[in-house]
Amino acid sequence: MVLVAAGCGQRPDDGPVLGVGAQPDPESVLLANLYAAALRYYGTPAEVVELTDPLAGLDSGEVTVVPGYTGRLLRTFAPGIRATGDEQVYKSMVGVLPEGVSAGDYATAAEDKPAVAITEATAAKWDGRDLPALVEHCAQLRPGALRGVVPPTAVGKCELPNSREFADDAALFEALRDDRINLAWTTTADPDAPDDVVVLTDRKPTLIRGQNVVPLYRRNELTARQVLAINEVAGVLDTAALKQMRQRVADGADPRSVADEWLAENPLGR
Numbered sequence: 001m002v003l004v005a006a007g008c009g010q011r012p013d014d015g016p017v018l019g020v021g022a023q024p025d026p027e028s029v030l031l032a033n034l035y036a037a038a039l040r041y042y043g044t045p046a047e048v049v050e051l052t053d054p055l056a057g058l059d060s061g062e063v064t065v066v067p068g069y070t071g072r073l074l075r076t077f078a079p080g081i082r083a084t085g086d087e088q089v090y091k092s093m094v095g096v097l098p099e100g101v102s103a104g105d106y107a108t109a110a111e112d113k114p115a116v117a118i119t120e121a122t123a124a125k126w127d128g129r130d131l132p133a134l135v136e137h138c139a140q141l142r143p144g145a146l147r148g149v150v151p152p153t154a155v156g157k158c159e160l161p162n163s164r165e166f167a168d169d170a171a172l173f174e175a176l177r178d179d180r181i182n183l184a185w186t187t188t189a190d191p192d193a194p195d196d197v198v199v200l201t202d203r204k205p206t207l208i209r210g211q212n213v214v215p216l217y218r219r220n221e222l223t224a225r226q227v228l229a230i231n232e233v234a235g236v237l238d239t240a241a242l243k244q245m246r247q248r249v250a251d252g253a254d255p256r257s258v259a260d261e262w263l264a265e266n267p268l269g270r
Helices: 026-041 054-060 070-077 086-095 120-126 131-136 169-177 224-236 239-250 255-265
Strands: 018-022 046-050 065-069 101-103 114-119 143-146 164-166 183-187 197-199 213-218
Touching: 018 026, 018 054, 026 046, 026 065, 026 224, 026 239, 026 255, 054 065, 054 213, 065 070, 070 086, 070 213, 086 101, 114 120, 114 131, 114 169, 120 131, 120 197, 143 169, 164 169, 169 183, 213 224, 239 255
Parallel strands: 018 046, 018 065, 143 164, 143 183
Antiparallel strands: 065 213, 101 213, 114 183, 114 197
8 A cells, every 4th residue: 555645745754654543433433534644644654543442552552643532531531520611621631641642632623522402393492402491491301312322411400311222313313303202312423413403502611521533642652743743633623524524434435535535625734
């Protein structure tokens, strides 16, 4: 395989190929490909390595970079910390990283955090389209979520009942429309959320923990140019683009090609 630096004209480094770790699922693989594309853009040969536990691969040196989401990483390293706001979550995560691991810049405009979907009828009944409206109607909530998803147990002061589980998005949102549930857990970058639902906005101060895109990397093993490459993703990636790319991958597009095309349209360092 020939690896060529894109866009910026940097000559590829002569060193070994740098591994970017991902779990073997489409969303994780796409995210890893975005960072691998950024590294190649600045001249570093890079490829995605799929691992059951990318963080263990980061610890062992099997991979050098592992992207993820701030809130999920914070929960992994320090599940007892109760941070919610984006910056607060990022700083808390940085403070509990294992020895030898550093964090790059987080993407303030790119997230995939839990979100609540309701019907237009419910939004009209609640007279609101944001999370405070949900909190005001806490006693009436009948939530649903995909099987295997662990949604938040509370939104602000509202302690939520257990969610009814559904096998797929189609069944989940059909139950929402049929009023068997009155809220469906989705995420802000989920391409499967239908257009006929209302996704409640999270005003500041936020009521649901931030989940911003962020890269972790092995400390003292990246050059300044490589750190620059992964940090510059934060300045150009946003949730809308992430959602669109996830949809393309779900439709069968190759994650590496999708990432390369996005980077060509959103050059770094500009």
